Amino acid sequence: MKKPDLSVNLAGISLRNPIMTASGTFGYGEEFAGYMDLEKIGAIVTKGLSLRPRAGNPMPRIVETAGGMLNAIGLQNVGIDAFIENKTPFFRSISTPVIVNFFGNSVEEYAKLAARLDAVPEVSGVEINISCPNVKHGGIVFGTDPKAAFSVVRAVRGATGKPVIAKLSPNVTDIVEMALACAEAGADSLSLINTITGMAIDLQKRRPRISNVTGGLSGPAVKPVALRMVWQVYQAVKLPIIGIGGIVTATDALEFMVAGATAVQVGTANFMTPDASQRIAEDMERYLKENGVRDVKEMIGSLRV
Amino acid sequence: MTLNGWTKINMHFKSVVLTNIEISPGYRRVRLTAPRGILEAKPGQFVMLRVRDGVDPLLRRPFCIYDVGTFSPDYPDASRRCYFEILYKVVGKGTSILASLHEKDSVDVLAPLGNGFNPGEEGEEKLLVGGGFGLAPLYFLARRLVEKSPIKVFIGGRRKEDVLCVTEFEQLGIDTYVATDDGTLGSRGLVTEVLEEHLSMEGMSRSVFACGPEPMLRAVAGMCEKYRINCQVSLEATMACGVGACLGCVVKGASHSEDSPDYRCVCKEGPVFDTSQLLCEDQAEGAAS
Numbered sequence: 359m360k361k362p363d364l365s366v367n368l369a370g371i372s373l374r375n376p377i378m379t380a381s382g383t384f385g386y387g388e389e390f391a392g393y394m395d396l397e398k399i400g401a402i403v404t405k406g407l408s409l410r411p412r413a414g415n416p417m418p419r420i421v422e423t424a425g426g427m428l429n430a431i432g433l434q435n436v437g438i439d440a441f442i443e444n445k446t447p448f449f450r451s452i453s454t455p456v457i458v459n460f461f462g463n464s465v466e467e468y469a470k471l472a473a474r475l476d477a478v479p480e481v482s483g484v485e486i487n488i489s490c491p492n493v494k495h496g497g498i499v500f501g502t503d504p505k506a507a508f509s510v511v512r513a514v515r516g517a518t519g520k521p522v523i524a525k526l527s528p529n530v531t532d533i534v535e536m537a538l539a540c541a542e543a544g545a546d547s548l549s550l551i552n553t554i555t556g557m558a559i560d561l562q563k564r565r566p567r568i569s570n571v572t573g574g575l576s577g578p579a580v581k582p583v584a585l586r587m588v589w590q591v592y593q594a595v596k597l598p599i600i601g602i603g604g605i606v607t608a609t610d611a612l613e614f615m616v617a618g619a620t621a622v623q624v625g626t627a628n629f630m631t632p633d634a635s636q637r638i639a640e641d642m643e644r645y646l647k648e649n650g651v652r653d654v655k656e657m658i659g660s661l662r663v
Numbered sequence: 664m665t666l667n668g669w670t671k672i673n674m675h676f677k678s679v680v681l682t683n684i685e686i687s688p689g690y691r692r693v694r695l696t697a698p699r700g701i702l703e704a705k706p707g708q709f710v711m712l713r714v715r716d717g718v719d720p721l722l723r724r725p726f727c728i729y730d731v732g733t734f735s736p737d738y739p740d741a742s743r744r745c746y747f748e749i750l751y752k753v754v755g756k757g758t759s760i761l762a763s764l765h766e767k768d769s770v771d772v773l774a775p776l777g778n779g780f781n782p783g784e785e786g787e788e789k790l791l792v793g794g795g796f797g798l799a800p801l802y803f804l805a806r807r808l809v810e811k812s813p814i815k816v817f818i819g820g821r822r823k824e825d826v827l828c829v830t831e832f833e834q835l836g837i838d839t840y841v842a843t844d845d846g847t848l849g850s851r852g853l854v855t856e857v858l859e860e861h862l863s864m865e866g867m868s869r870s871v872f873a874c875g876p877e878p879m880l881r882a883v884a885g886m887c888e889k890y891r892i893n894c895q896v897s898l899e900a901t902m903a904c905g906v907g908a909c910l911g912c913v914v915k916g917a918s919h920s921e922d923s924p925d926y927r928c929v930c931k932e933g934p935v936f937d938t939s940q941l942l943c944e945d946q947a948e949g950a951a952s
């Protein structure tokens with residue numbers, strides 16, 4: 359059989375295969391260049407970016423839990439100026455599209471950052487992290503309030519001509535309502551899920567295991583939740599979906615596609631093994647070949663219920 | 664890319680256990696096969712081990728390199744192969760699995776990681792201070808420096824069982840000073856007290872290299888500041904990626920403030936830091952494990 363077609367089109371960004379890396383788990387790509395071939399994956403999503411540099415939380419920031427890990431990095435990042443100066447030259451040396459994940463403390467900040475990124479040619483698209491508190495409005499998290507999410511996505515849409523991906527938080531009662539709000543505001547694509555809020559305790563010390571007390575759960579433990587949410591959103595919204603959550607193998611990735619995802623992001627698995635994303639892309643090709651699937655797009659939303 | 668003049672190599676390999684022995688109650692030393700590149704590893708650099716396949720444990724575990732070398736496999740006409748060793752304390756799931764591995768079992772390795780010690784001037788006196796498995800990178804350092812500089816090593820531990828590598832250092836011909844909390848070996852008290860006796864004596868130009876529990880490192884750093892002696896410490900932090908991507912392992916740099924963050928990754932910019940690069944804080948943080 360011929361080589362199967364793994365390419366997908368994600369809101370105007372063409373990916374050589376559906377495997378992307380998840381924000382915050384792959385740095386700026388260059389950290390992994392010595393361990394894998396960055397040309398073998400669909401796209402790189404960079405660490406969450408803000409207007410000004412951000413310190414992040416005190417240590418300890420991470421702890422392993424059953425089948426996953428909790429993190430409270432606190433969105434530490436270099437800020438847009440240092441990003442443009444120090445990180446973009448590397449992007450010119452690779453052909454894989456780079457998508458920048460970013461966040462703000464107000465609608466205005468999101469829009470300002472989107473406008474700055476719009477002027478950066480090395481950036482193929484932007485992913486809005488809406489799981490952040492709105493400092494101007496009592497700290498309510500944008501990603502848990504459909505109206506706030508709508509206004510953020512709308513402001514970003516107005517500030518950039520690049521493809522806009524809205525990354526949804528799973529810490530909501532109704533994920534579909536959030537997805538609809540982002541779609542209506544003009545998002546080109548939805549990615550889900552971000553981490554699930556959790557906590558871990560050291561019984562002997564009676565202290566939280568991470569300094570922030572609560573943190574975001576990721577890894578294999580969250581996969582069933584993520585699959586369910588992708589499936590629900592797929593049925594309700596016509597935008598391309600990026601499935602994220604606990605993907606470690608090509609089988610995991612293909613399950614997300616069957617549930618409705620056009621592409622997937624690999625997160626925590628990059629920590630397990632630095633070439634995880636490349637391996638998943640290669641294994642996916644092998645699976646399609648062995649199962650006589652000519653085009654990976656046939657898998658999207660093919661769930662039989 | 665070069666770091667302090669050393670070639671930075673990124674190796675990811677499957678490794679086979681050659682030996683895995685208990686060296687003191689609760690402490691073990693494992694010898695693992697490696698590609699030739701391991702011989703380039705610098706004292707103070709570390710490895711990240713996946714102790715078995717699958718998702719439990721999920722994350723790799725970091726360990727300092729204790730030694731590297733070559734051996735002849737015991738079949739005819741075999742060419743020499745390379746190995747590295749780590750010295751580890753069994754504390755939880757990952758290290759218990761590691762302890763249960765036998766000859767020919769395999770693990771998955773990222774190595775060498777981090778920056779390593781800056782050996783400093785030849786001929787100057789090197790004072791090595793460590794406790795527990797903190798002796799691992801110091802032994803590797805001593806092996807590299809023993810022919811070029813006079814070395815003294817100060818080893819601390821709670822009890823006699825926690826005092827590692829004394830024989831190994833003595834075999835290198837290095838003066839060894841031991842202190843235990845309960846006096847079961849060496850002098851009774853803190854190893855830093857023994858160190859201070861040496862620092863307070865007028866002597867040749869010298870520098871300090873330390874690795875061990877955080878309170879020990881704080882005490883050593885404070886002492887070196889007092890006597891104006893250059894001091895490098897090898898730190899620990901919880902790690903996920905080991906390559907500077909997750910920002911899970913940071914420590915505050917000297918110029919850190921909320922508005923102008925100066926966080927350094929222990930995995931990439933460390934684990935060895937000159938103490939002048941770090942922010943001194945009263946409360947325990949950053950170097951905490």
Ligand SMILES: Cc1cc2nc3c(=O)[nH]c(=O)nc-3n(C[C@H](O)[C@H](O)[C@H](O)COP(=O)(O)OP(=O)(O)OC[C@H]3O[C@@H](n4cnc5c(N)ncnc54)[C@H](O)[C@@H]3O)c2cc1C
Nearest residue numbers: 724725726727750751752754755756757758796899900952
């Ligand atoms: C750069 C670096 C170098 C290291 N070098 C060595 C070495 O040469 N030899 C050695 O024995 N250990 C070393 N460690 C510590 C070692 O990584 C941990 O002991 C190990 O990860 C524990 O894994 P576990 O699954 O057995 O324990 P877990 O089940 O993960 O935890 C069990 C207990 O160990 C503690 N623990 C977990 N991670 C760490 C950690 N990173 N440091 C200290 N305590 C921890 C936990 O708080 C918990 O109480 C190093 C750590 C770092 C960051």
Ligand SMILES: Cc1cc2nc3c(=O)[nH]c(=O)nc-3n(C[C@H](O)[C@H](O)[C@H](O)COP(=O)(O)O)c2cc1C
Nearest residue numbers: 380381382406429487551552576577603604625626
């Ligand atoms: C250490 C760490 C840092 C993360 N940082 C970000 C971030 O900056 N922005 C963001 O949108 N998501 C961030 N995430 C969430 C991931 O991108 C992903 O949505 C989540 O981890 C679930 O995928 P996984 O189970 O494959 O890891 C982070 C996750 C981890 C583990």
Ligand code: FES
Nearest residue numbers: 905907910912930
């Ligand atoms: S362990 Fe990930 S940045 Fe250091």
